[in-house]
Amino acid sequence: MTVIEMHDLKKDFTVRVRAGRFRRRKRTVAAVDGIDLTVDRGEMVGYIGPNGAGKSTTLKMLTGILTPSAGTVRVCGLTPVPQRTRLARRIGVVFGQRSQLWWDLPLHESFTLLRHIYRVPAADHAARLARCRSLLDLDDFLDTPVRQLSLGQRMRGEITAALLHGPDVLFLDEPTIGLDVVSKQAVRGFLAELGQGGDVTLMLTTHDLADIERLCRRLVVIDHGHVVHDGTIEALHARYGSRRRLVADLDAPLPASFTLAGASLVASEADGHRVSFTLESTTAAEAVAALMASASVRDLSLVEPDIEDVVARLYASPGDTS
Amino acid sequence: MADLRAYGALIGGQFRSIASYRVSFLVEMSSNAMTTALDITTVLVLFGANRSVAGFSLAEALLVASLSSLGFALADMLVGNVDHLKTYVRSGLMDVILVRPLGSLWQLLCMDLPFRKALRVVLALVVLGVAIHLNDVDWTPGRVALLVLSPLAGLVFFGAIFVLSASLAFWWVDSGELGSAFTYGGRDFTSYPVPVYAGWFRAVFAYALGFGFVAYQPALALLGRTDPLGLPAWAGYLSPLVALVAAVVAALVWRAGVRHYRSTGS
Ligand SMILES: Nc1ncnc2c1ncn2[C@@H]1O[C@H](COP(=O)(O)OP(=O)(O)O)[C@@H](O)[C@H]1O
Ligand SMILES: [Mg+2]
Numbered sequence: 036m037t038v039i040e041m042h043d044l045k046k047d048f049t050v051r052v053r054a055g056r057f058r059r060r061k062r063t064v065a066a067v068d069g070i071d072l073t074v075d076r077g078e079m080v081g082y083i084g085p086n087g088a089g090k091s092t093t094l095k096m097l098t099g100i101l102t103p104s105a106g107t108v109r110v111c112g113l114t115p116v117p118q119r120t121r122l123a124r125r126i127g128v129v130f131g132q133r134s135q136l137w138w139d140l141p142l143h144e145s146f147t148l149l150r151h152i153y154r155v156p157a158a159d160h161a162a163r164l165a166r167c168r169s170l171l172d173l174d175d176f177l178d179t180p181v182r183q184l185s186l187g188q189r190m191r192g193e194i195t196a197a198l199l200h201g202p203d204v205l206f207l208d209e210p211t212i213g214l215d216v217v218s219k220q221a222v223r224g225f226l227a228e229l230g231q232g233g234d235v236t237l238m239l240t241t242h243d244l245a246d247i248e249r250l251c252r253r254l255v256v257i258d259h260g261h262v263v264h265d266g267t268i269e270a271l272h273a274r275y276g277s278r279r280r281l282v283a284d285l286d287a288p289l290p291a292s293f294t295l296a297g298a299s300l301v302a303s304e305a306d307g308h309r310v311s312f313t314l315e316s317t318t319a320a321e322a323v324a325a326l327m328a329s330a331s332v333r334d335l336s337l338v339e340p341d342i343e344d345v346v347a348r349l350y351a352s353p354g355d356t357s
Numbered sequence: 358m359a360d361l362r363a364y365g366a367l368i369g370g371q372f373r374s375i376a377s378y379r380v381s382f383l384v385e386m387s388s389n390a391m392t393t394a395l396d397i398t399t400v401l402v403l404f405g406a407n408r409s410v411a412g413f414s415l416a417e418a419l420l421v422a423s424l425s426s427l428g429f430a431l432a433d434m435l436v437g438n439v440d441h442l443k444t445y446v447r448s449g450l451m452d453v454i455l456v457r458p459l460g461s462l463w464q465l466l467c468m469d470l471p472f473r474k475a476l477r478v479v480l481a482l483v484v485l486g487v488a489i490h491l492n493d494v495d496w497t498p499g500r501v502a503l504l505v506l507s508p509l510a511g512l513v514f515f516g517a518i519f520v521l522s523a524s525l526a527f528w529w530v531d532s533g534e535l536g537s538a539f540t541y542g543g544r545d546f547t548s549y550p551v552p553v554y555a556g557w558f559r560a561v562f563a564y565a566l567g568f569g570f571v572a573y574q575p576a577l578a579l580l581g582r583t584d585p586l587g588l589p590a591w592a593g594y595l596s597p598l599v600a601l602v603a604a605v606v607a608a609l610v611w612r613a614g615v616r617h618y619r620s621t622g623s
Contacts, residue, residue, distance in 0.1 A: 048619060066622075087622075095620055100455045102616050116616065123458035133449035135456075139374040151366030152457055180377070 038204055038236045039074035039097065044106035045260075046092050066092040068260030069106070076203075077233040079226075081251035082240045085350050089260040090240040094206050097238075098128050111203055124153060127197030131209035134189065135196055136181045142192050143177045146199060153200035160199055167195040170225050187218025194222065198229075205229070207239040211246055223249045244342045256349055263349060268342060275348060277340035278313040281322050285310065286331040293329065298322050311338075360459055367459075367467035375472060386473045411552040416491035417580060418550060423488040425547040425572035427481040428511015434474035436516035439523040440537060441469055446530055452620055462520065462611055492580060499594070500579055506597055507575035511547075513600035514571050517607035518543050524607075527614030547571045552585050570599040 046067040054060040067089040074080055084090055095101040096108055099115035099122055108115060111125045128135075136145040150160045168174055171191040176184055184192065190210060197205060207226075211219045227250055230237055241247060247254060247268070254271060256264040264271055272278075281298065288307025294300075297317025303310050314322055319337055326332060410418050445451045445465065454464045485508070494500065522536025543562075546554075551563045551573045563569030570592070577584055578593025 048622075091622075095452070098456050100452050100620055101618065119455065120458045120460070123456055126456070128456045130449065130452065133452055135453045137370050137374060139377045140370060144370065144373070148366050148370045152363045152459060154363065 036076045037073050038076045038078075038111060039072070039238065040107075040109040041070050041072045041093075041097075042107045044070045044093070044096060044108050045104045046089075046096060046101060047104045065260050067096070067103075070257070070260070070262055072255065072262065072265070074236060074238065076236055077230075078253055079230045079237040079251045080239070081247035081254045082238055082257070083242075083244070083247065083254065083346065084240075084257040084263075088257045090257065091208050092260075093257070094128075094208050094238070094240065098126060098206055099123070124200060125203050127200070127202035127205045129190075129193050129197045129205070129207045129210050131190070131207075131212040134181070134193065136189070136192055138182045139180055141178045141180055142173070142184065145181065145192070145196060149196055149199050155200050159201060163199050163201060164195070167198060167225075170228060171195060171221060185218075187214050187221075190214060190218060190222060191225075194225065202235070204236045204238070207237070207241075209240055209242065211241060211243050219243070219246075226250055244346060248342060256346065258350060271342070271345055271349075272340045275345050277345045278315060279319065279340060280338040281312045281314060281319065281326070282336045282338055283310055283312075283326060283330075283332050284308060284334040286333055289330055295322055295325055360463075363459055364463055364467045367464065368470055371468055371470050372472060386476060411550055412585060413550045413552075416488065417576070417582070419484070420488040420492055420579065421550050421572045421576045422548045423481065423485040424507055424511065424576055425544065427478070427485050427508040428571060429515050429544045429547075430474070430477040430481040431508060431512035432515030432519060434471060434478055435512065436466060436519045437474070438469040438471055439465060439519050440540075441465075442523045443526040443530055446526055446618070447621060449621065451618065455615070455618075461615055462608075494579055495581055503575055503578055503594060507572070507593075510575075510596040510600035511571050514567065514596075514603050515540070515544065517600070517603035520607040520611055524610045524614040527617050543568055547573070550576075567599040567603060570596045 044067055048064045048066055050062055050064055051059040052062050082090055096103050097110050099119035102116045110122060113122045115122050146164055176188050211222055229235055252267055254268055285308055295312055298312040298314050301311050301313050454461050518540050522539050525536050546562050546568050551569045574593040575596050
């Protein structure tokens with residue numbers, strides 16, 4: 036079942052730029068420039084791209100905050116801007132840089148206010164809150180005014196606030212930005228658990244690719260308002276030629292003439308005592324066997340490709356991808 | 358209106374937020390009382406100096422001024438903080454409001470209700486009571502209804518003006534004080550009998566924009582005076598209608614503004 040549908044979606048902003056001392060010129064920025072994307076129920080989509088790529092603008096159109104300049108968008112079968120209030124009951128939104136909590140009130144009061152705003156039956160509200168309290172460890176600061184919470188505590192509160200009305204879709208815009216390691220882990224663990232149920236559809240933007248690796252099977256990369264990749268992380272690696280590496284510690288350096296079929300030597304460190312091969316057209320097992328046959332191997336490790344590298348390369352040359 | 362409870366909860370939240378800064382709340386409340394007292398003195402001094410203004414006695418002019426000030430005080434308390442919209446656009450609160458299942462304008466008003474302005478309403482009520490007492494009103498059921506309705510129409514009318522001027526921020530976040538010049542200018546205009554003004558200025562503000570119907574025409578109807586400018590006696594009863602038109606225009610502009618909202622790049 037399709038939950039999110041974007042068709043040739045566009046958003047332009049007209050900005051005035053200074054041209055000379057007093058003159059100002061109008062310039063149009065195509066923040067989102069023709070995005071086609073569908074997301075099915077229960078999917079967890081990582082929506083990434085460099086700064087200014089149009090991630091937040093897309094989420095704002097999906098949640099009914101911004102009116103698209105062109106194209107169509109549907110979420111849960113609704114058109115976000117005209118059906119904004121109906122859609123609001125079906126979605127949860129977390130902005131890493133904005134707060135939906137009441138700054139001056141104890142955290143638990145925000146949750147009560149949201150229960151009234153969304154008209155959630157008391158029993159449902161209590162059950163959802165209990166789950167968040169235990170999974171996100173909220174108990175220590177439920178009575179603390181939000182303005183006194185640490186960023187990590189507040190973010191855990193924000194995520195709870197977005198879920199208390201039982202949304203079908205959860206949009207998260209940089210939920211881990213600025214968080215300490217422990218809070219990041221807590222947030223990721225919680226979202227992973229949430230996604231496991233398969234009922235909630237999740238779309239998140241992030242700068243921390245570890246979030247994606249942990250949470251999202253599907254990765255959508257955008258740049259300059261265009262989708263430049265849409266698929267699994269493995270597909271991304273396959274497409275951009277990122278390979279696993281075999282790293283071996285040897286008793287003695289390899290002879291200069293040594294070659295490993297289907298793999299190539301990319302690094303030789305510690306006077307040749309540590310070598311790295313990228314595996315191109317061979318399996319790890321074959322490469323290990325071949326290496327062990329011709330050298331005395333002390334230790335071996337297989338290194339998975341690093342998504343950061345792939346994405347960095349992708350950002351550098353998004354043009355030659357489609 | 359099943360959402361009424363939700364708005365009530367928002368108002369409660371706002372009240373508890375303010376109350377969490379108890380000291381500053383009390384300080385603001387009392388400084389507010391001071392400004393209000395000053396406002397009233399200004400009116401009295403002004404009318405005290407010239408015993409009659411454009412053919413209106415001090416007591417009659419005070420009725421016009423007090424009807425205007427009660428309507429404005431109500432609107433200022435209930436709707437006035439909509440002019441914080443600029444700040445909410447910048448801070449992103451507007452984004453948060455738009456992802457909740459309630460009307461955006463009502464939410465904004467409930468989340469930023471300045472309770473401290475209640476004192477102004479009370480004082481405006483007292484002045485209206487004094488003005489009624491000073492004038493010899495020939496009470497009929499129609500006039501009683503008018504006395505109740507005109508401050509409410511004033512609330513709606515000024516509320517609409519507040520919303521219209523705040524909506525500028527949807528198109529132009531740096532709209533500055535342009536909007537409030539209009540709002541406070543409007544209040545000052547309605548504080549005096551319309552014959553005080555002349556020419557195109559009077560035509561535009563009193564009739565085309567409807568400011569003449571907020572306090573002046575209802576006051577004439579209450580006093581049973583004929584309008585020196587020639588409008589019939591029932592013109593005073595038009596104030597709710599004029600207010601309704603203003604409210605519809607404001608609602609449409611607000612709606613267009615929300616559609617035009619750009620949020621902020623972050
Ligand atoms: N409210 C706005 N007014 C003008 N330009 C904007 C606005 N919001 C975003 N932009 C511009 O649109 C582009 C995309 O922004 P955004 O969606 O916030 O990017 P991301 O979230 O991917 O970093 C940027 O060039 C940004 O400057
Ligand atoms: Mg962003």
